Amino acid sequence: MGGQEIEQLIRLLGRLPGFGPRSARRVALYLLREPHTRLAPLARAMERAGEAIRTCSSCGNLDTSDPCHICSDPLRDKGLVCVVETVGDLWALERAGVHRGVYQVLGGTLSPLAGVGPEDLNVSALLTRLHEGTVREVILALGATVEGATTMHWLMDQLETYEGLTVSRVAQGVPMGGALDVLDDGTLAAALGARRPA
Amino acid sequence: MGGQEIEQLIRLLGRLPGFGPRSARRVALYLLREPHTRLAPLARAMERAGEAIRTCSSCGNLDTSDPCHICSDPLRDKGLVCVVETVGDLWALERAGVHRGVYQVLGGTLSPLAGVGPEDLNVSALLTRLHEGTVREVILALGATVEGATTMHWLMDQLETYEGLTVSRVAQGVPMGGALDVLDDGTLAAALGARRPA
Ligand SMILES: [Zn+2]
Ligand SMILES: [Zn+2]
Numbered sequence: 001m002g003g004q005e006i007e008q009l010i011r012l013l014g015r016l017p018g019f020g021p022r023s024a025r026r027v028a029l030y031l032l033r034e035p036h037t038r039l040a041p042l043a044r045a046m047e048r049a050g051e052a053i054r055t056c057s058s059c060g061n062l063d064t065s066d067p068c069h070i071c072s073d074p075l076r077d078k079g080l081v082c083v084v085e086t087v088g089d090l091w092a093l094e095r096a097g098v099h100r101g102v103y104q105v106l107g108g109t110l111s112p113l114a115g116v117g118p119e120d121l122n123v124s125a126l127l128t129r130l131h132e133g134t135v136r137e138v139i140l141a142l143g144a145t146v147e148g149a150t151t152m153h154w155l156m157d158q159l160e161t162y163e164g165l166t167v168s169r170v171a172q173g174v175p176m177g178g179a180l181d182v183l184d185d186g187t188l189a190a191a192l193g194a195r196r197p198a
Numbered sequence: 199m200g201g202q203e204i205e206q207l208i209r210l211l212g213r214l215p216g217f218g219p220r221s222a223r224r225v226a227l228y229l230l231r232e233p234h235t236r237l238a239p240l241a242r243a244m245e246r247a248g249e250a251i252r253t254c255s256s257c258g259n260l261d262t263s264d265p266c267h268i269c270s271d272p273l274r275d276k277g278l279v280c281v282v283e284t285v286g287d288l289w290a291l292e293r294a295g296v297h298r299g300v301y302q303v304l305g306g307t308l309s310p311l312a313g314v315g316p317e318d319l320n321v322s323a324l325l326t327r328l329h330e331g332t333v334r335e336v337i338l339a340l341g342a343t344v345e346g347a348t349t350m351h352w353l354m355d356q357l358e359t360y361e362g363l364t365v366s367r368v369a370q371g372v373p374m375g376g377a378l379d380v381l382d383d384g385t386l387a388a389a390l391g392a393r394r395p396a
Contacts, residue, residue: 003262005250009243015236017228023216028247029286030215032260035248038213043244045207049226050233050241052203062230064201088227 006032060105060122062087070094070102077101079136081126083155085109085143093141101139109147110154118154130162137166144172144186204230258303258320260285268292268300275299277334279324281353283307283341291339299337307345308352316352328360335364342370342385 006028014024031039055061056068063069070076080101084090090103104126108116129135138159142148152169159167172190174183183191204226212222229237253259254266261267268274278299282288288301302324306314327333336357340346350367357365370388372381381389 002260002267003250005243005247005262006260009247012240012243016225018221018224025289026216026286027214029260029284029289031244032247032251033285035251039244039248039251042210043241043248045203045210046229046237046241046244049203049207049230050237052201053230053233062200062204062227064203069200086227087231088224091223091227 058125059090059103060087060107060125061090061103078129078134080139081129081135081137082139082141083126084141085148085151089141089143099139101137106142106151109142109145109151111147111150121151123155123158127158130159130165135162135165137168140167140169142169144190256323257288257301258285258305258323259288259301276327276332278337279327279333279335280337280339281324282339283346283349287339287341297337299335304340304349307340307343307349309345309348319349321353321356325356328357328363333360333363335366338365338367340367342388 009032010021010024010028013019013027014021016024019027031042052064054063054066054068056063056066056071058067058071061068061070065072077100080099081104082093082099082101083104083106084093085106085108087105090105093099093103104123106121106123108121110116110118110121126135126138138155140152140155142152156167159165171194172187173194174187174191207230208219208222208226211217211225212219214222217225229240250262252261252264252266254261254264254269256265256269259266259268263270275298278297279302280291280297280299281302281304282291283304283306285303288303291297291301302321304319304321306319308314308316308319324333324336336353338350338353340350354365357363369392370385371392372385372389
């Protein structure tokens with residue numbers, strides 16, 4: 001549609017997660033209708049974020065400082081490390097404000113089929129911390145998927161060797177506000193299996 | 199989440215049509231994970247499109263040239279003008295390849311409640327063409343909404359004064375591949391009213 005610059009914009013927008021050709025065109029049109037007040041500020045924000053972005057060498061979080069604002073916060077409990085798959089998971093837990101310790105972002109899950117092995121996961125910083133003996137408890141907050149479970153069991157094997165270390169995992173069950181009849185069997189089974197006195 | 203540059207990016211992404219805070223964070227993370235191969239090219243494409251974009255002074259299309267590639271195409275029938283509400287509508291008709299004439303983009307619809315009057319619609323280029331006597335037929339391809347109908351009737355009044363001009367409107371009915379039981383009553387009534395011999 002009209003000019004290679006516009007086509008290129010639509011093509012790149014169409015690669016974004018959750019986008020199809022239709023939404024790419026819709027967003028492109030929205031931006032192009034007001035190039036000065038919509039397109040230019042977003043392009044500028046992208047450039048600035050791209051220049052400012054750092055991967056935290058301690059936990060793997062994406063932030064504008066390294067170490068990230070969580071790792072450098074003296075009020076966070078460095079003895080309590082929550083292991084997550086992605087930065088998105090970390091951000092979700094931070095928004096919920098439910099974890100007062102620090103994190104370790106694996107950057108993925110073990111997946112023999114996809115050729116993802118232990119060497120592809122970001123665990124070295126965690127192992128360094130463990131060797132230093134500063135970690136009291138590791139919380140495994142991995143997804144309830146086959147890959148998440150595989151990764152969790154591999155991690156539990158690794159962590160077994162550290163004496164006195166508590167290793168815990170997040171509970172599986174019915175999500176808050178979730179109706180039982182829309183949940184899959186696995187979730188229902190987990191929720192029932194982990195039942196507690198009412 | 200981590201730095202004002204990242205927050206600003208998420209804020210601006212969240213203003214895009216079809217976006218909420220969740221999809222804005224998801225897209226920001228997707229881009230920030232690969233700043234060089236994802237974020238930078240998209241920012242650059244936006245900048246280039248913003249610099250290249252022109253509004254066609256003849257039809258109102260958004261393109262990288264003025265007049266746009268449709269208006270400047272000698273093979274397009276200048277005597278056949280299709281009136282649409284938005285550039286998105288024009289692009290949809292072009293993708294379908296169903297119109298061999300040119301367009302007139304109104305840039306909206308009449309809406310007394312929203313304070314949109316005839317002076318806010320881009321019709322002057324159409325009236326100029328009509329005065330020149332080069333237009334044979336005007337096709338009204340407006341949305342099947344109250345505002346679309348209001349705009350169509352106002353346009354039909356304006357066009358009545360041109361002798362020998364054919365004014366037509368797109369048919370309403372059952373969309374291709376659409377099941378009848380999911381259509382609203384108005385569409386069903388229009389489809390039934392415009393029935394033809396089978
Ligand atoms: Zn960190
Ligand atoms: Zn044009």
